[in-house]
Amino acid sequence: AQKITQTQPGMFVQEKEAVTLDCTYDTSDQSYGLFWYKQPSSGEMIFLIYQGSYDEQNATEGRYSLNFQKARKSANLVISASQLGDSAMYFCAMREGPRDDKIIFGKGTRLHILP
């Protein structure tokens, strides 16, 4: 069964607008972690934000915030005030268990920011 589902293969957003990238996950563990990574055309995976399953507040990092809805098993990434440099692939990922090292990635969403 697919563990991480990203239903938006591609998105086009006007510069300066906010954008939400969807992510749902599937796990039977009570303790897990959720990540978002950005992959520009250069190929390097850039860590954006992390949410632990026991974290009560939604994670925020600058313009990035994670809308964590545990009961719905969703972990959407919100980018506020989008910039041209935000154009990239975005991957939602999950680590199952408290210290498990294996990260499972979704298929990604390609975000295009329009000037």
Next chain:
Amino acid sequence: DTGVSQNPRHKITKRGQNVTFRCDPISEHNRLYWYRQTLGQGPEFLTYFQNEAQLEKSRLLSDRFSAERPKGSFSTLEIQRTEQGDSAMYLCASSFPDAGTFNEQFFGPGTRLTVL
């Protein structure tokens, strides 16, 4: 440069040849991971090391694949008798697990393999 480095960045080979990739992790990181990313997909876990010990291997890692980390520092990933299906980006990541962190993995730029 204190990031994860990978060499070569690109490799083109003919089917049936052997290839070897190298990953140099961030110096104080004791865990090292290999992932494979095919076109249009997210990275898939292959294997990981804690120091020199290989602790987990994915079923994706066939007998033609072998990874080593002999001194607990750099790692090599070798593919023997390459097949066209091996064409992918091979990503390396490293981390330093700590009770106070979420064990963030730092990724290198990847090695893109093309098998002709």
